[in-house]
Amino acid sequence: MLTLQKLTRASVVLTFPALCLLLLVFAIPIVQLFFNSINAPALSLVNYVTFFVHPANVRVLIQTIEVSIVATVICAIIGYPTAYLITAASKQVRSVLVILVLIPYLTSSLARTYAWVMILGDRGLINNLLLDLRVITSPLPLIYNRMAMYIGMVHIMLPIMILPLVSVMLGIDKSQVAAARSMGARPFSAFWRVFLPLSLPGLRSGALLVFILSLGFYITPAALGGLRDAMLSTFIAAEVQSSFNLGRIGAASFILLAIAMTVLAVLRLNPAGPKGNAASDRRNRFPAAGALVRHLTELGTLRRARRWNMHLYRAGDATHVWRFIGITVVIFTLLFLLFPGVVVIIVSFSAGTQLEFPPSGFSVQWYRSFFADPSWNRAALSSFEIAISVTIISTILGTLAAYGLSRSAPMLRNVLTLVLLAPITFPVIVVGIAAYLGLVSFGLVGSKTGIVLAHSIGAMSYVVVVVAATLANFDTSLEQAAKSMRAGPFRTFMRVTLPLIRPGILGGAVFAFLHSFDEVVISLLVSGLSIRTLPLKMWENIRHEIDPTVAAVASLLMLLPVLWLVAMYFIWWRSRSRMQAASARMLAAV
């Protein structure tokens, strides 16, 4: 009894169920994969040598890095000003804008990729339009090339860049920029010297998330890219389908993982959130240039000091043009994010035998065919079943783990957080292969239980991130207060902690559900072709353009995040005072 009590007082115990699941489904297999890659026990690097000997492989590797960097840079270039403008908007406008960014973020990436097929395809929106206008006589090759791949990738990744930026920018004390201006800084240098450095943590975590996701990206490159645009993940997937040589797969996976980890280590970012080493950030990056700039600044100070008063009362004047440019940028970004969804919804009501834009007539035939076709119904049903099981498992395990982490010593907490978040920091294809190997040893490949377990590890990571962020905001003296009033640990948790972190837990549950409901890559590997989830069936249809019903499914999937947002709004609205904090934390976490 006493030892049990002592054990339960060590809160790290609460992370054990989550760690157990992770160990069995993910960690042990990944070690196994590593040993396979070095031909253990022979310990040879032959698989790695073989990889690098083939120029084609090296080309794929370089291409993967190149595509990831370009996609990250484009996201940063579009995302930073957009985030800045969102932050600068009035409170109401801002929350609307954030929701408009959140909707695509929460929408199935499969549905969004499909939208670009609809737009860029040979019989897609653009080609049809140009053909109708007789600008061209035969369709332009817009799809299946590098350009289409970038458009699709940036479209998918942009919210992931914007959201952390917005959350960091909202946290910046505006009076600091005002202070810089009061000291004679022009608007631009106030931005450059004060705002930009303070917003760098957001830029860094956004860029990191985009880069790492791009590295392991499979769906969009495979659907929109050309044959020559293979990414490392495509290579690994092909290897899985053709030979299933574990040594070669392992080598490629660990090369991919090594790149991801190197970037993580170099940017020294804790994937748990965009907080962290802000202090090390403030060091001057360009000492020499800095001195020169400072000298020039001093020369201009007197004149500027005189102008400062004028400027103070003239804020709106010269900014008319800037206002216009700003609004245009935001509108274009949002159009880019939301328009493809609208296209799919419109197309899904096409009347003809094929999907077309603009539709020649209105019909709900594809919806009817979705609801009438047993194979679609079965797929939807399994997806719901799996997603609900995943949500329950991962919410319980993830919440316990997050709670345990928040009450553990900092060192232990950091290490365990990194471990628990591995399923969403590792390239998804690597996670899929690990999960496959893990399920093989339990004979669960091709079973619903197997898919549930494979989805649960990633879903759990999301729950841990969101709940941990909520808990970081939690005043522990509330728990102490409860205990001082004779509430034991269990009652304290149920009566005080749980009600207060409920928004975070529900937010985590939503993420867990969506993670499972949209998952393609891992499902593809562990379903063993015997189970079809909705995304798997959609993916098949998108690749082979069999059944236009997929447009109806995609449209329905677009509705899902809207429903979730409405639900979350009501959950948070009920705890109004905490809504602001919770949503800010959520943003910081995602």
Add this chain to the structure above:
Amino acid sequence: MNAPVRTLHPLAKDRPLEKLALSEQIEFRNVTKLYSQVTAVRSLSLTVGRGEFLTILGPSGSGKTTTLMLLAGFEAPTEGDIRIAGKSVASVPSYRRDQGVVFQSYALFPHLTVRRNLEFPLEMRGIRSAERAARAERILSRVHLDGLGDRMPSQLSGGQQQRVALARALIADPPILLLDEPLGALDRNLREQMQGEIKGLHKEFGITTVCVTHDQEEALTLSDRIVVMNAGRIEQTDTPEALYDRPVSRFVANFLGDANILDDPSFAVESDTPQPDGTVAMIRPERIRISAPGATKSADADQRQHVAGTVTDMIYAGPLRRYHVAVGDNDVVIREHVAAGRQIFQIGDTIQLDWLRSDIRFVTT
């Protein structure tokens, strides 16, 4: 609801603590608390009598909050023992101890109404809902918050939240009340008002109270006794008056009020008692008189020491005038009430200071 035992306690200053054994409520025996290598509290021994109001005073990092957390059961001592009413509680978790705690942040449950907050400790003790409601109503009116029971804590002002926190800590009639910087978050006027409130409640409930603060004024007004802590150790334990009048160390003298340390070796301090080794002479600013060099001496001149000095600064502070005077190498501060007919000195003036030899104190360095 008056507590007769309380009257014993003002005697604490003259009486060896062992003689109070019968009425002591809380006892720390050589308690040490280590936080991964850092010693927060080192071999601390302390007793608190039944019904006493004891304040632990110290700068941040002195270990005062750790001491309170140990007492509340949120931390366990690394060494030593804590006893409450004669029983060791070192391994008793906070939720099995019977005490009310008021937190610096108040720690009102934001998701419960004021009434539900107040009923929480009763609910945890298994008291029926009808009685809970009645007691909540009674204590609400006692802290002058009638009619606010259905508000959420966020809808209350700082002072009202403070009252709810106090009421919540007292509602279950615990024998011990712990206050962690209870008035830290309030503005000056409200703070004075709440000091009176706390004092009244303490008297009325006769509850043994341990309060932690860094605010000397709060400590002086509220407490029966004050413990001054520094770097994890107790510097001195005494009644407020004794502490101010007879500080044992330089730290205590400086922490409570202003102190003039006369440590210039070229300057011989006269005193009625011999100066112990390892001490310096100290005198409070308000014990020093300032006058023009040739001024007529008072009747008790033979009991006074007279020294010459130069005014280096004069600060006008409402009812008081503060002089800084250089006496040898010492910077001596004098506080004088502003009154009609009193001579005002300017910077650079040579003046004469004098004080009673019996007002000199020797404090350890």
